[in-house]
Amino acid sequence: MKVGIIGNHGSGKSIIFKSLTGIEEEHREAMSVGVVEVHDSRLDRLHLLHQEKEKIQTRLDIIDAGTFDLKNELIRTCDAYLLVIGAFFGEEPLQVWSDIKADMILSDQDVIEKRLRVIKKEHKKEHEREEKLLEKALGFIEEEICLIDSEEPEDKVLKGYSLFTYKPVFAVINISEKQEEKDFIFSREELGILSLVFKGKLEADLQDLEVDERKEYMELYGMKESAIDRVVKAFYSEIGLITFFTIEGDEVRGWRLKEGSSILEAAGSIHSDMEKGFIKADVISVDELIEVGGEKEAKEKGIIHLVGKDYIVKDGDVIKIRFA
Numbered sequence: 417m418k419v420g421i422i423g424n425h426g427s428g429k430s431i432i433f434k435s436l437t438g439i440e441e442e443h444r445e446a447m448s449v450g451v452v453e454v455h456d457s458r459l460d461r462l463h464l465l466h467q468e469k470e471k472i473q474t475r476l477d478i479i480d481a482g483t484f485d486l487k488n489e490l491i492r493t494c495d496a497y498l499l500v501i502g503a504f505f506g507e508e509p510l511q512v513w514s515d516i517k518a519d520m521i522l523s524d525q526d527v528i529e530k531r532l533r534v535i536k537k538e539h540k541k542e543h544e545r546e547e548k549l550l551e552k553a554l555g556f557i558e559e560e561i562c563l564i565d566s567e568e569p570e571d572k573v574l575k576g577y578s579l580f581t582y583k584p585v586f587a588v589i590n591i592s593e594k595q596e597e598k599d600f601i602f603s604r605e606e607l608g609i610l611s612l613v614f615k616g617k618l619e620a621d622l623q624d625l626e627v628d629e630r631k632e633y634m635e636l637y638g639m640k641e642s643a644i645d646r647v648v649k650a651f652y653s654e655i656g657l658i659t660f661f662t663i664e665g666d667e668v669r670g671w672r673l674k675e676g677s678s679i680l681e682a683a684g685s686i687h688s689d690m691e692k693g694f695i696k697a698d699v700i701s702v703d704e705l706i707e708v709g710g711e712k713e714a715k716e717k718g719i720i721h722l723v724g725k726d727y728i729v730k731d732g733d734v735i736k737i738r739f740a
């Protein structure tokens with residue numbers, strides 16, 4: 417998943433990028449992409465049962481994507497956005513989001529209208545459903561409702577257009593060392609999107625310290641969690657993401673999945689062959705597996721469940737797909 421850091425010039429995008437990835441602006445590769453591991457302690461514990469295997473945490477690509485410019489192709493390819501608001505020099509969160517939202521809406525409207533014109537001209541039966549979907553989406557957009565907030569069930573066809581307002585956005589309000597966090601806390605209703613308050617420069621400076629020093633420094637400033645942990649937590653809850661695990665070949669691995677997905681979808685996210693040839697799957701919760709001490713013990717106790725393709729994956733499931 418690609419998370420693009422966007423925001424106005426000088427709002428602190430590169431500082432926030434550094435606070436999340438540890439990568440300094442001058443040491444970057446051309447694309448400004450930082451890959452961070454989403455640390456999950458359950459995977460650490462699961463790995464203890466299989467120390468001979470490699471441990472692979474889920475990852476997140478963080479991109480210092482730049483200002484929200486529609487000509488900037490990098491921006492369109494992101495799956496979600498982190499909007500940096502430079503409150504340290506007086507940017508107003510409500511204003512910044514309202515401006516970006518207006519640009520997103522205009523762009524989506526343009527994409528949808530263009531596609532609708534083509535569909536209407538071609539007048540093919542197979543486009544009927546798509547046309548209805550797009551008309552409905554256009555209705556929301558014209559009311560200035562972001563598609564992601566429209567409470568329509570998620571749709572693959574609509575997703576295919578990479579519309580801006582169909583993707584999650586949340587704000588990082590970047591304040592100075594002297595400003596107080598409590599003065600910048602907005603509820604989701606007030607701002608319209610979820611927001612976190614960061615002392616960006618302080619967080620970025622932390623990245624220059626050794627691990628031990630970093631802990632001391634964080635305690636001194638009353639910082640309980642690292643910047644990346646806060647962002648990941650917010651993203652997972654906002655998008656509704658869960659983690660499942662596999663023990664396969666020489667890997668113990670965590671995978672990210674949208675809450676409410678079936679095991680068939682989970683199989684597909686691992687490999688399309690697993691989805692196509694899906695037969696059944698063995699499932700056990702990671703906590704139970706760790707508690708009994710391994711797969712062999714779990715089998716003996718009969719606590720591994722055999723499930724069919726409609727099973728809804730739960731956060732923390734360890735799954736083994738049987739496929740042909």
Ligand SMILES: Nc1nc2c(ncn2[C@@H]2O[C@H](COP(=O)(O)OP(=O)(O)OP(=O)(O)O)[C@@H](O)[C@H]2O)c(=O)[nH]1
Pocket residue numbers: 423424425426427428429430431432483504590591592593615616617618
């Ligand atoms: N005091 C303070 N200064 C900051 C903070 N964040 C950024 N700055 C300063 O603001 C300036 C711009 O920060 P950048 O992170 O480069 O901003 P940017 O959004 O990447 O800027 P562009 O890439 O030019 O659009 C730098 O001089 C930073 O040191 C902050 O939280 N506190």
Ligand SMILES: [Mg+2]
Pocket residue numbers: 429430480
């Ligand atoms: Mg920058």
